[in-house]
Amino acid sequence: MMASVSGFVVEYAPRMLAGLKWTLILWSSSAILAICLGLTIAFIRRGNIPFLSAALSALVNVVRGTPILVQLFLLYYAAPSVGIRLDALAVGLIGLSIYGGAYFSEVFAGALKAVPRGHVEAAQMLGIRPRRIARRIEFPQMLSLSVPSSVNQLIMLMKESAVLSIITVPELTSVTTKIVNETFEVATPYLLMAGLYWLVIEIISAAGRWVETWATRHF
Amino acid sequence: MDFSVILNSAAPLARGAATTIVVSGLSIFLGGILAMAFVFTRQGTTKISLMWRTFIAVFVSLFRGTPLLAQLIVIFYVLPVFVGIEINPFPAAILTLSLNTAAFQSEIYRASLKSISYGQIEAAQMVGLGVWRTRLRILLPQMLRLSWEPMTNEIITILKNSSLISVISVIELTRVGQQIAGATFRPSEAYVAIAVLYFLMTSLIVVAGHLLRRRIATGAA
Secondary structure (H helix, E strand, O other), X not given: OXXXXXXXXXXXXXXXXXXXXXXXXXXXXXXXXXXXXXXXHHHHHHOOOOOHHHHHHHHHHHHHHOOHHHHHHHHHHHHHHHOOOOOHHHHHHHHHHXXXXXXXXXXXXXXXXHOOHHHHHHHHHOOOOHHHHHHHHXXXXXXXXXXXXXXXXXXXXXXXXXXXXXXXXXXXXXXXXXXXXXXXXXXXXXXXXXXXHHHHHHHHHXXXXXXXXXXXXXX | OOOHHHHHOHHHHXXXXXXXXXXXXXXXXXXXHHHHHHHHOOOOOOHHHHHHHHHHHHHHHHHHOOOHHHHHHHHHHHHHHHHOOOOOHHHHHHHHHHHHHHHHHHHHHHHHHHOOOHHHHHHHHHOOOOHHHHHHHHXXXXXXXXXXXXXXXXXXXXXXXXXXXXXHXXXXXXXXXXXXXXXXXXXXXXXXXXXXXXXXXXHHHHHHHHHHHHHHHOOOO
């Protein structure tokens, strides 16, 4: 058993690591896009722009209220019939970004509300212009307040990225399934895969705890 | 778009939605019992209870720290290799979702147990209630009441994640959508239809959560 396991690891590790590489690329790029999207939505919603704010709220609820698998199917299988043709990787990136963006917008909206009202009022009293208040008073505090939930969302995004295997994105889960189908070896590859995910997520949450203490050092 | 194909498939869609609800509900319930058992048996200072506590910590970390899809694959494909018996898709799906939600629910209940003051346990002991009677009659109702908000989120998460069991060919809502898309060559209508149904179900859970909160707030629950 042990010999076959180590033999397996030596033979298939490069392919599994290539899959892990795609998982990490998709995760990090969709995380960046999701955070930008979430910030934009949070600020637009708070701005109370007629129609736009309400429409965005409704959209966020729809994205949060349906499974990511169904959203990926819509992007991958249904979008071509309205003329949008995307390959699996693009669907994966866009799907994860939109899904994550909806959740991040809630995180940032919550953090924005938690910024003490008195700080904004004090800044207004000093005659600082609204844009500058948003940029220099609200934004930095909101960012540090949102760190714990943001780390949770990043972990969620990493776990959801496994779903991309269903629409044939060559990430860790789909590479492992391919190896299983080729070798008829089931236990070793899948347990190795689960172990890799566990390791990556443990690293993300450890890094998150470090960032959290760093970001809240002024509180 | 032509939604008449969807109206023709109303019956399988309803069956799929019913399966989704049953699987999610059963998993939330079974996972909840397991989570409560974990939360109530974590105490103790003997060597065995220390080992038990370590086991729970590893269990929770494993199920919270890996994708549900990976858990589903491991339980459906890998577990039979070690145990030596085939497991059907449906029980495998329930088992995976239950264990997954048990890990998340045990964290929820642990937090709510912490916020109940210890004086209540002492008072219960004083009036002669046994350990389990205290847990079931004094602590459990309060824990359920305190955790309505994270539990609403957890139920929504499980309902949405139950779409993944289509991968091991359980005929739930997503699988029905795939079947309709394949049979009618109309993926847009099929996937929009199941998205709408999922959204209806999760919205209902949100509304139920708010009604529950109001009842709790007025002290009626």
